[in-house]
Amino acid sequence: MTEAAFKNWQAVQDEVRRRIHARIWAPGEMIPNEQDLAEEFGCARATVNRALRNLSDAGLLERRRKAGTRVALHPVRKATLNIPMIRKEIEDRGQSYGYERLMYRDGVPPEELSRRMKARAGDRFVRVTSVQTADGAPFVFEDRWINLSTVPAAAAEGFETVSANEWLLTNAPYTEGDIGFFASNASDEVAGVLGCEPGAAIFVIDRVTWDNDRSITGVRQYFRPGYRMETSI
Amino acid sequence: MTEAAFKNWQAVQDEVRRRIHARIWAPGEMIPNEQDLAEEFGCARATVNRALRNLSDAGLLERRRKAGTRVALHPVRKATLNIPMIRKEIEDRGQSYGYERLMYRDGVPPEELSRRMKARAGDRFVRVTSVQTADGAPFVFEDRWINLSTVPAAAAEGFETVSANEWLLTNAPYTEGDIGFFASNASDEVAGVLGCEPGAAIFVIDRVTWDNDRSITGVRQYFRPGYRMETSI
Numbered sequence: 001m002t003e004a005a006f007k008n009w010q011a012v013q014d015e016v017r018r019r020i021h022a023r024i025w026a027p028g029e030m031i032p033n034e035q036d037l038a039e040e041f042g043c044a045r046a047t048v049n050r051a052l053r054n055l056s057d058a059g060l061l062e063r064r065r066k067a068g069t070r071v072a073l074h075p076v077r078k079a080t081l082n083i084p085m086i087r088k089e090i091e092d093r094g095q096s097y098g099y100e101r102l103m104y105r106d107g108v109p110p111e112e113l114s115r116r117m118k119a120r121a122g123d124r125f126v127r128v129t130s131v132q133t134a135d136g137a138p139f140v141f142e143d144r145w146i147n148l149s150t151v152p153a154a155a156a157e158g159f160e161t162v163s164a165n166e167w168l169l170t171n172a173p174y175t176e177g178d179i180g181f182f183a184s185n186a187s188d189e190v191a192g193v194l195g196c197e198p199g200a201a202i203f204v205i206d207r208v209t210w211d212n213d214r215s216i217t218g219v220r221q222y223f224r225p226g227y228r229m230e231t232s233i
Numbered sequence: 234m235t236e237a238a239f240k241n242w243q244a245v246q247d248e249v250r251r252r253i254h255a256r257i258w259a260p261g262e263m264i265p266n267e268q269d270l271a272e273e274f275g276c277a278r279a280t281v282n283r284a285l286r287n288l289s290d291a292g293l294l295e296r297r298r299k300a301g302t303r304v305a306l307h308p309v310r311k312a313t314l315n316i317p318m319i320r321k322e323i324e325d326r327g328q329s330y331g332y333e334r335l336m337y338r339d340g341v342p343p344e345e346l347s348r349r350m351k352a353r354a355g356d357r358f359v360r361v362t363s364v365q366t367a368d369g370a371p372f373v374f375e376d377r378w379i380n381l382s383t384v385p386a387a388a389a390e391g392f393e394t395v396s397a398n399e400w401l402l403t404n405a406p407y408t409e410g411d412i413g414f415f416a417s418n419a420s421d422e423v424a425g426v427l428g429c430e431p432g433a434a435i436f437v438i439d440r441v442t443w444d445n446d447r448s449i450t451g452v453r454q455y456f457r458p459g460y461r462m463e464t465s466i
Contacts, residue, residue, distance in 0.1 A: 021444075027403060059315075074402070076317045079412055082292075083310040083466070169307070170260060179312055182461045183416035183434035201416035201434040209466075211254075229414040233316070233442075 006041040012051035028073040098133035117215035124148040141193040144219040177209035239274040245284035261306040331366035350448035357381040374426040377452040410442035
């Protein structure tokens, strides 16, 4: 039994983290069960559970149903990325926002994208390209396919004044998606829209989203040269 | 009162999400308090709490202490990134891992990095550059500064056989850090190490970590052309 009782889950978390860092509990080692820790810490078992769950989310612990909890052998750091609406991201920088639709056309997505979207026979798609600007300068070029069979209301919305990014976030909240991040040399088309040299290194976000296994959209966003995505761990 | 009782937090979460998507609860609107929802759903208040906390973590709800819970007006999507040890990332692809130290030298970090690391007067640093390979091909070029005043054991470790990435993850677990992701055209040095053309678009991860406000390391990782960082939402 320790002297002091740990009144809240943050205090329990701090103590567990201290023991891991001090190697009192070594990498890969089982730690005591929640009931024993609750007794040692003089707190409720739910308090211990909350602390361990949080440390597990952060990658320091590995919790297995029935098998108990271990210190992670190879801590996988987890970082949370906020992916805001582009208009909000620009306005939060204190910059003025602009939007221009470049193209709106019915069509069939390239085969590789169709496969990733798990498109079904009979699905109808529209392709929308656009540029969003910050203080008048190009910020992001977006090349997007929308599944009209899943989001029929998008057929009535031409995206002439509101970006598909904003319209979909408020009108077709998605339930799951895959995101990829990579670097790409600007093609002539991307360079033309972003106003940079062809070949410039461009940060790209590639996203496919679904609602109950029905694809909503597949989109690639090309950010202006120098763009940085930031987070904390 | 609904007919069926919701027995677990996932079921409550599904129902809350359904109401948000169906706009039964509109963007920006307050939702009923936890006690009322628990009664309606025929479950414990803790079950409702767990479901709402999860939806808040996912960006669909905004919870304010005392003020209650609203449907997010501008849902900020949150994605969790796993940032594994590089060796593990390569081995998890089923590829053989290799490591080569390129340089190890005492020095003073560039001023911009010193500032971001919040370096203190008297701090001593070592710079280590290295390349890690997958199936014999360059995978990532790492350019790293380590604060020996915070991690004195690093002075005895030459990083000739173990990467600083792996050594620090197991010997100096950090408590917080800043991470940036961006695209950069390969310099002659980066191209030389990665075996690509100068100017190729390179995905870069830039990271600074601390333990209790004392900097541990500042590192830039340049990944081979074509590298993608993936996650789900």
